[in-house]
Amino acid sequence: MITTLERPPLSDRLRVYGSRVKDARVLEGLRAGSVAEALQIGATRYSRLEAAGTSSPVSREELAALSDVLHFDEDYFLSPTVTVVERTGLCFRAKKSMTRLQEDQIGAWARLCGELVHTVLAGSGDSIKMLLPQLDPRTSPQLAALTVRDAIGLTVDGPIAQLTRSLERAGVYIFSAEFAAEAAARHDAVSLWVGEAKQHPIVMVRASDSWERTRMSLAHEVGHLVLHRYSKPEDAEDAAFAFAGEFLMPSQQIEKEWPSHATLESLLPMKLKWGVSLSALIEQGHRLGLLTVERRRSLYKQLSARRQYPSGRTWREQEPGFDQREVEKPLLITRLIERAYAGNISIETLRRMISSWPARYVSPLIEGQFRPPAGHINSSENVTSIFARTG
CATH class of the missing domain: 1.10.260.40 (lambda repressor-like DNA-binding domains)
Incomplete structure (x- = not known):
């Protein structure tokens, strides 16, 4: 010592x-x-x-x-820091009770994710075209949502089947892991821009077994990316929620399909079609004036009162339809790694390439990506999955 x-x-x-x-x-x-x-x-x-x-x-x-x-x-x-992350440049959904240490942990994870993106892009030589538009910060969340849909090649009024894939094709780098050393740090997602010109958008999503929560968190962070790229106003969270609602549930179509008498049962088919939670539908319905304050409150009470069989969990904890979709997993980063380094890469090699970050922090970022079937090999590129090489 x-x-x-x-x-x-x-x-x-x-x-x-x-x-x-x-x-x-x-x-x-x-x-x-x-x-x-x-x-x-x-x-x-x-x-x-x-x-x-x-x-x-x-x-x-x-x-x-x-x-x-x-x-x-x-x-x-x-090793000098590769990714500069300013505290004001981080946008995340989190409990108000988060400590300064927990917020600093998010910043550290963000720097690691940025460093991994920087290293992989430099090594692969791939140029992923970033399609997210740069919007005037005064743009309404509703208009921003429709603009982003159009910019990344989605129809302006249909459900988004695979949100994660759509965002990755648009140049958004997504990571899914447990981004906290303390179990109490219950943040859902984080977004930021990295690079000298803030040209690479990154979204970090807290690992979850809820496909509904994951999709809403992703949409929420895209709202931050396009609306709050250079500044974050006081109402940033409200704007991001409004963006996410319109992005996943375009108002014009929701108004057409809204049942004459909204019940949890009548909203369930819409939930599955649009890939959102009943809670998200309730909020969007209220936002569009389709639900009164009293009816909104009543539906939430029903979500808290009803229980799943045989688990006994309330619908607020686990909604019906929880098993109708798989939780979306990102895959862009591992695809770039495998393409760049073929079968000659492992977690140990990768971590040493990014300033010798410990494997215990690098591994979750890779494990949180989509895992191909055991023994999978991309025959067209002769690429072996990094999941097969852990040494």
Whole structure:
């Protein structure tokens, strides 16, 4: 452990990056004071180490201690940050009770996702055309939703069969994993733009067994991407929800199909057709003036009162139709990796390519992608799935 605060000799000096140190700490769920104590250095010096805008000098012994305490490879701390993620540039659905540490964890995961996208694109040479339009921030959520549908090649009034595939074809990089070290950090999804010109859109979706929740989270984050690319107003969450409702349930068609007397049973066929939850339909119906406040409240009470058989879960917890679709999984990143590196890539190789991030953080990003059948090989490109290579 570190036993001196003296500046290391010039010949024995290495430089570590403060953002790397902080990301490692927050991902491990540690407090700065605890890390400083474990390193046997003063809290002030440790704070300066994390806050350094570029890099800070450390001795070889100090670097080894950092690696030991934070459980990250030494090479990770010596690597400059590839993806700049500003706190104000992150948009996410989350509980108001989220702590600062939990929010910092989201930022660290976002930097990892951005770094993976950057590395894979640089290695593959593929150029995925980004189709999301750049909209005036004053554009209404409803108009924005229809504009995005048209821009990415969807009809303006039909159900979106595979939302994840449609977004990936439009150049959106999607990751599905448990983006938190603490189980209490119940955020649903995160979106951000990365790259020097903010040209690559990324959506991080919290792993879920609910296809309804996953699709709504994706649509919500697309709303943030197109409406809040450069600034996030106070009503950003309301606007993103309104965008998602119109994007998944175009008002013109919903108004045509809305039952004369809306009940949970009469809304169920619409739920399955449009690929949304009953709750989302209720909200869209209320937003369009098809449900009164009283009727909306009554339908929510029924969702909370009715129970699934034989699980006993309420319809609010698990709606009917939960087993009628598979949870959508992304696949663009693994396709790019496999195409670029063929059968000569593994998680270990991949993690070393992206500044030696630990496998325990890289693996969930790959495992959250669509998993092909065991032994699957793309014969047209002679590409072996990365899932088959874990060493």
